[in-house]
Amino acid sequence: MASPRRAAPVPRVRLNRERVIAAAIVIADAGGLEALTMRRLGDDLNVEAMSIYNHVANKDDLINGMADAIFGEIELPSHSDDWKSAIRKRSISFREVLARHPWATTVRDSGTNPGPATLRHHDRVIGTFRNGGFSVEKTAHAFSAVDSYIYGFAMQEKSLPFTTPEETAAMAAIMLAQLPRGEYPYLAELTADHVLTPGYFYGDEFLVGLDLVLDGLETMLETDQRRGSQPPHSRAATRPSAHAVTLNRRVSPDETVHS
Amino acid sequence: MASPRRAAPVPRVRLNRERVIAAAIVIADAGGLEALTMRRLGDDLNVEAMSIYNHVANKDDLINGMADAIFGEIELPSHSDDWKSAIRKRSISFREVLARHPWATTVRDSGTNPGPATLRHHDRVIGTFRNGGFSVEKTAHAFSAVDSYIYGFAMQEKSLPFTTPEETAAMAAIMLAQLPRGEYPYLAELTADHVLTPGYFYGDEFLVGLDLVLDGLETMLETDQRRGSQPPHSRAATRPSAHAVTLNRRVSPDETVHS
DNA sequence: AACCAAAAACTTACGGTGTATGTTTATCTT
DNA sequence: AAGATAAACATACACCGTAAGTTTTTGGTT
Numbered sequence A, B: 001m002a003s004p005r006r007a008a009p010v011p012r013v014r015l016n017r018e019r020v021i022a023a024a025i026v027i028a029d030a031g032g033l034e035a036l037t038m039r040r041l042g043d044d045l046n047v048e049a050m051s052i053y054n055h056v057a058n059k060d061d062l063i064n065g066m067a068d069a070i071f072g073e074i075e076l077p078s079h080s081d082d083w084k085s086a087i088r089k090r091s092i093s094f095r096e097v098l099a100r101h102p103w104a105t106t107v108r109d110s111g112t113n114p115g116p117a118t119l120r121h122h123d124r125v126i127g128t129f130r131n132g133g134f135s136v137e138k139t140a141h142a143f144s145a146v147d148s149y150i151y152g153f154a155m156q157e158k159s160l161p162f163t164t165p166e167e168t169a170a171m172a173a174i175m176l177a178q179l180p181r182g183e184y185p186y187l188a189e190l191t192a193d194h195v196l197t198p199g200y201f202y203g204d205e206f207l208v209g210l211d212l213v214l215d216g217l218e219t220m221l222e223t224d225q226r227r228g229s230q231p232p233h234s235r236a237a238t239r240p241s242a243h244a245v246t247l248n249r250r251v252s253p254d255e256t257v258h259s
Numbered sequence C: 001a002a003c004c005a006a007a008a009a010c011t012t013a014c015g016g017t018g019t020a021t022g023t024t025t026a027t028c029t030t
Numbered sequence D: 001a002a003g004a005t006a007a008a009c010a011t012a013c014a015c016c017g018t019a020a021g022t023t024t025t026t027g028g029t030t
Helices: A017-031 A038-044 A049-054 A059-073 A083-100 A102-106 A116-131 A136-159 A165-178 A185-195 A202-226 B017-031 B038-044 B049-054 B059-073 B083-100 B102-106 B116-131 B136-159 B165-178 B185-195 B202-226
Strands: none
Touching: A017 A038, A017 A059, A017 A102, A038 A049, A059 A083, A059 A102, A059 A116, A083 A102, A083 A116, A083 A136, A083 A202, A102 A136, A116 A136, A116 B185, A136 A202, A136 B136, A136 B185, A136 B202, A165 A185, A185 B116, A185 B136, A202 B136, A202 B202, B017 B038, B017 B059, B017 B102, B038 B049, B059 B083, B059 B102, B059 B116, B083 B102, B083 B116, B083 B136, B083 B202, B102 B136, B116 B136, B136 B202, B165 B185
16 A cells, blocks of 8 residues: 555564463453364464464463463452451452453463462462461461362352353253252252242352351461461461571562562 | 184173273373373273264263262262261362362363262252251352362362472472562462471361361351341241252152162 | 565464264174 | 164264474664
8 A cells, every 4th residue: 555566565463472362362261262273363363373383382381371361360469458358359359350261260280380470469469468467387278278269169150051140040940840850859959949049149159158268267367376376397487577588598578569 | 712613703892881981081080181082082992982972972971971970989978977077078088089080170061961970969968058957048158168169179289280298399499499589579488488398288288278168167057046147038947857849849858868 | 775684474284183974793682 | 593773893074283394574784
């Protein structure tokens, strides 16, 4: 268009890792990880499949990048809140993110080589517990308990064959009708008297279980503070203020509090 | 061999659904679901890949069958225990089963069309809560909280790049060394002062979180029994003894207690 | 403005996947 | 012993990730 002597320049829109990952997430959100193929991704980016490999080492690397991008979407625990409400907010955000990207629950590799967003997120969560008065060991307990619950809930929510309350009622009615008569009475009761109740929505369970866990952690913390009953091999200080990491060089935990 | 006039009879060992599913589980246990291909499964069964389709509708059906077989391995909650120890035992068993078959955590379809072992298991768990004094609604809370935790824990455990304490220490040391210096101080602290502690084993976290959830449920139950503060849309009786399911025909929950 | 290396696109090709379809063989009933 | 049925085998297809080779575009230097 601009140059009349040559054929149309056809301004090829250039690819980069971010655009690739973003497009891949759109595909996976819509059709799950199994819908994400390099050829399909190439189509969406107006590019041949192989061109993607200029920006991504392989499909695993791509999925890893997607997982890290997802972690970047989670609201970090706020420094101005107490540990409980900070963790509560980020947990709610975490669950929303996992509900938005259901495929993310099945990505295994986030533990093997986590990306920067993942590392930052974990560091902040751990820091929130430490600054809230948790010992290193109790921080590990808390971190494990909370995140196990969130991941598991997201997985269960994802595996349900319905989303909206209307779908739920319709699906539950069908499943109830298909249930062998009298063989699973408690399951039938729960379905009939709870799931089929107007306004039932499985997602509402999330906060119930989350608060169960958080209250339990609070109790654990208070017990710890009243009497200093630390298990034997915990060498860490309870308060992190002046604590130093046993690294090559000594590092104050507060060093990167302002990200 | 036996008949000299005809060629060797070659007694083809016949296939059936159980043998197919069992062999598939062996493959998936060893190499994950991605190692499970129809051709590989056929090899293991001394059969062509396509012959498997005489016993299984398609690969999804196969995986579904595998998942149901896994549920059959979980120890059912005992009727002779109180709800808390019954659920505790079956939860520990559940986790062991998921650790033995890590691929099972990612099987989505178990919610969509559950097999008989899955249904029986769920019915028993729900029944245990109901007989323990949980209302229908609180049973839903308890079921969701406990299983979310178990699933999530199994997923986290699976995604760790190490299994044994030795592997853990070695891996943690490497990851710690690779961590950008000072950028993730809390993560580094947790790794150095907890994960690298002799005898650390992530699996030990399971009971901590499980008891946190179970204690929380007990508190929830006691609160409920002291004052009858039921949320508005719960129509179920708190005690299930003489309760009947709102089905076409009335069914006593005790009807199938002896499986 | 002309050149040229480097980056990023495209093209082709290969082995592996699930499974539709058609054929052959084994087994069961009579 | 024979015919029917079930379950095996064989072939083929479309799609997958990606290795290897080729062409085009881009950006920096003259």
